[in-house]
Amino acid sequence: MIADKFKSNPYLLYISVILIAIFRLLLTATIPLLDKTEARYAEIARIMQETSQWVVPQIDYGIPFWAKPPLSTWLSAASYLVFGVNEFAARFPSFFLSILLLVIAGKMAKKSGVSFYLPGFILLTMPEFLIHTGVVSTDTALEFCVAIMMISFWKTMTSEKKTYWNYLFFVALGLGLLAKGPLIMVLTFPPLFVWCCLDTQRFRHLFSKFSIISGIIITAIIGLPWYYFAEQQSPGFLDYFIVGEHYKRFVEPGWKGDLYGSGHSQPKGMIWALLFIFGLPWVQVVFYKLWKTRKTILKNDWVSFLVLWLFWTPLFFTLSKNILHTYTLPITMPIMFLMVYWWKDFTRKKVLIRIALIFPVIAFIGYTVLATGVFDKKMNTDKYLLEQILEKPENRDIPLYYWKEKNYSGQFYSSGKAQLITNENQFDSIFKTNQKIILVSLKKKENEIPKKVIKKMILAESNYKTSIFISK
Template sequence: MKKYLNKYSFFSYAVLGLLIIRAFLNWVVPLMDKTEARYSEIARIMAETNNWITPQIDYGVPFWAKPPLSTWLSAISFKFFGVNEFTARLPYFLLVILLVFLIGKYAKRKQLPFFLPGFILLTLPEFLIHAGVVSTDTALAFSVALVMLSFWETLQDNAKSYWKYLIFVGFGLGLLAKGPIIFILTLPPLVIWCVLFRYYTIIFKRIPWVIGSIITMVVALPWYLLAEKQTPGFIDYFIIGEHFMRFFDSSWTGDKYGFPKSQPLGMIWIFLLLFALPWIQALLLKLWQNSNKILKNKWIAFLLLWLLWTPLFFTVSRSLIHPYIMPVMVPLALLITHWWKSIKHQKTIIRLSLIVPVFSVIIYAYGSINNQLQFYSNTDKYFIENNAQFDNIYHLEHKSYSGQFYSKGTIKSISISQMDELEPKESFCFIIPNRDFAKVSKKITDQLLLIESNYKKGIYTYKNK
């Protein structure tokens, strides 16, 4: 009993410590371009304009690439707690905490520490990153987990009645988090599992498909209709472009907001091996050792199908990024939990899993002390905050999302030709990427004084003005 209590205490304190580390980093690390700063700026504009239907990438410019759930969460956080990095990331941090508590009971059922699966989750590099990143992937992962775990609970004897409805709440949230991909990532593994274990009739008896479908529509459909009404063309771009063209064509030129993300075929598996270490390697060993038992255990088969389906689906796509593996972090943690008692070298694996979170703090501390964080961060935060005395801050050519966020939308873009025509004033300063400085005429550069710089850009004002 004493040994069990010690283990229980370790995982409780470890999870608390990991959450504190992530919360600290959420507070002190600036928003980075492009993705995180972009979603934060979209949320800031939503909170400022009170336009809760159409997310805007700039004032009056609709953002059609993603549904609004993540934007709503950050915008609501801004409304209650103010606009800063921590409040932008707070909703995703809270979703992670909810997932930690949601899956803890599966350890308790096996007489294991409640926070064991939460510890595994928080030491998965991909999951730890998204406990503090403003993006759509954490909300999607939460929605997938809600669908899958609610489905499992619904089919258990003496199941609580609310689980069968939560399946469809999860579908609705997924539609608002990232769109129809919620069905693609959940229904195939569920159908395959039901066929394997011959759950042909029980799923129709226990799952309220008609009422459930209505629940899903009530949660998600109103926004889709209002969004299309407010900005016609949204549904065509989002459903056809973002879901089909992006998946099948990595060079798709219709992308309004990003750039082609071409990867080698099968790259999703490399992402999984790298961003889920060391736990994915431990899991592969257990799967090899228990290969003859996998399809005989309903729980293992359920989790394994959930885990494998997403990377299998994205194997044939070149247009992908590493956050696409986020939805499979939960089944990975639960499979490790299932085999925990038989895993050898537990202490070694635990120590290895703590390398990423511990080094994150060390790297931040070192970077702050030596001013390397400010120099190497891909953000315009420091330029904006350190030069707030200027009435006008311009960014040469395309302004950054971090510049928009930290200037509260006041930063302006300026072209090279406009710089030539601008009358020099002491209230002006310019953020100029290093690669573009040579493009500016000598007439202008001779008048510019460098205020500060980082590895990508410099901020300048006029000399003697």
């Protein structure tokens, strides 16, 4: 009986979604925070929670973080208050927002006559979405806000009268300003405008069905006060964030003005390659179907809406050389909606389902191997090294220093106790006040440690990129 049910598509979708979601939740609690991005945002949230400085995020004590607005940081910091400071708490808001999108999309799919679990299956088997279902970053919050804006716009435009979706559009816009700034408007307004241009009657519907004045007020109340207070408490923020992060980052290859890293220089058009890799296998199916139905795309309101949503983001980033695969995350939603729309047309659904399960299965196998601990020293984190040193009672009160450059994971897993040494003179004053110190160094910078200091140290632990020394 159970075997027969498992052979049916709806039951297979249901089981797959539940198992993948549970597996992804397990990952949020058991995988260490990885450098640089994830550990960085987790540490920024930890400092926020510890210092109760909720206006200006800090990348280190007293050093403001101007690169991103605080929504995702607020969520992780609030999660720490509930669950304590740990990996699970840092990642839980991202997991929750992703699952909430699955529920919203599932209800929309059910109304169209397909399985409630189909959207969840498509998204959770897409590498980009599965990776970000439980990653500490600003991208999940941005994706959530973009999705709510676009869904709200569609719901409002296709309803016979004003609905709460009208106001939800402006709420999501305000939250988007707090998630990643004006980029929320760049990713949503152009495709919405072009879609309305396809039938100019839509502009009349837009002004009749949206409470524009009150909506703008709602957006302003939600999104703008933080910008004012952030500039007041940290002068220079607006210039760096608006001009640097929203203009120079995308038009200057290898942008040198980044205060918190370096530009991610890639060949122009790389966004399309990333889309085809991290959208597997669904984006390939969608592009094939779009080609087959290219003559009728613009005749279907829903399909044309989704196509513009899908294509605008990669088109916008085509000329940019500062590209990350995370830029494709907001368009996993239109890929999914297009697959749901065409689902009944596919005759080989089980083949699609089996192919889609390849990535989650590979991820599970990889996790099983990692759980053995065999790759602990190969992972891009200082967690295991610090645990082995600091778990010894005699080492817990010894000051911890990083040579020339701190890893964010080191800051997080030392609860912010890691300090930075940048020159030889600092060693002299440190050794005058401390009999012993713990010194952490990237292997590429070990040869820069003064020889007289190395003579006082013994190597305690190391991995592929980091070494930990303890003074004799």
